[in-house]
Amino acid sequence: MTPAARPDRTPGKVPEEGGPPRGMPLWPSAVAAAVVVCAALAALVYLDRLYPVGLGPRQPIPFSHRVHAGIKHISCFMCHDSATRSSRAGIPPLQTCLLCHSRIIRTYPYIARLRDLAARNQPVVWQRVNWLPEFVYFDHSMHLRRGIDCSHCHGDIRQMDRVAGAVKFEMGFCIRCHKANKVTHDCFVCHR
Template sequence: MSPSSEEKNMKKWKTPLWAAFAAALVVLLSGVAALIYLDELYPVGLGPRQPIPFSHRVHAGVKTISCFMCHSEAPRSSRAGIPPLETCLLCHSRIIRTYPYIARLRGDAALNRPVIWERVNWLPEFVYFDHSMHIQRGIDCGHCHGDVSRMDRVVKARKFQMGFCIQCHRYNRATHDCYTCHR
């Protein structure tokens, strides 16, 4: 008995199982590579992991809390400052009290134990920068720090190099005297 022409055509187009598996694997790996390339699977640009997962997006964005509620030193000092735990507890003594990190925060405050935050932005010691002077002149925090209201974990938005500062000073007609920033 000889095979019919229909059986010959089916054998001709029948793909071995290993080839189908290999093709599916290639498609899957291509999809994963595309997700990584598009920053969907492993997002880049997250700031440093903090001891308590504080979201600026939620606090400054969704809840529209002013930068100065937490960074209260910025309008009157060279440093913006990190808020004491009591500032956090102004709200969190009543709001989402049972969330594990908030409970930990309350425990740290009760024991007078500070939370050691990972610093995101800093300047070399030979550079003097005064937050209050810039705020009093109407410079928005986002100009240097980026749109933190869209960041869960804050990233360094700018490279604080001399060229960035000089360009801003020129644009705002501020002094270029070296001793203003280098003391």
């Protein structure tokens, strides 16, 4: 082979037929691909935790919605009364619990702890079950006025000892409901 017919093997130079430059290591490309894959997997794990569905978190004081809402037939609004007049349903103050539990099963250890915390004016640090991103605006009272039952989004709470997310509060869930009920699905109604 004559020198003119021989391909140029200068490091970093791309051969005429294409392909990676000769003499350049392939590991930077492999590392970049691995970083992208790891970032994608981390994003999926994060998003799955962001919109949890399944067994709910353990609470510092166990509270059975099955007993209260199911067996005792206590309305959601007895404890979550702010849902009817504001955007948030919220967690009721301890005084709401004590409306009944100042007289009922007072000596039960968890009720005694609840009463002690209330007497010291200390809150129970409940673990959050349902969550929406900051940029999403949701008004419970507006949905209740339209006749949307709590179970549509929260599942059959009356069957839950430990509350869990019943659905993933993702945009598609909300849009399907808005379309089915013939209400606006203008972006800026919910995204603020």
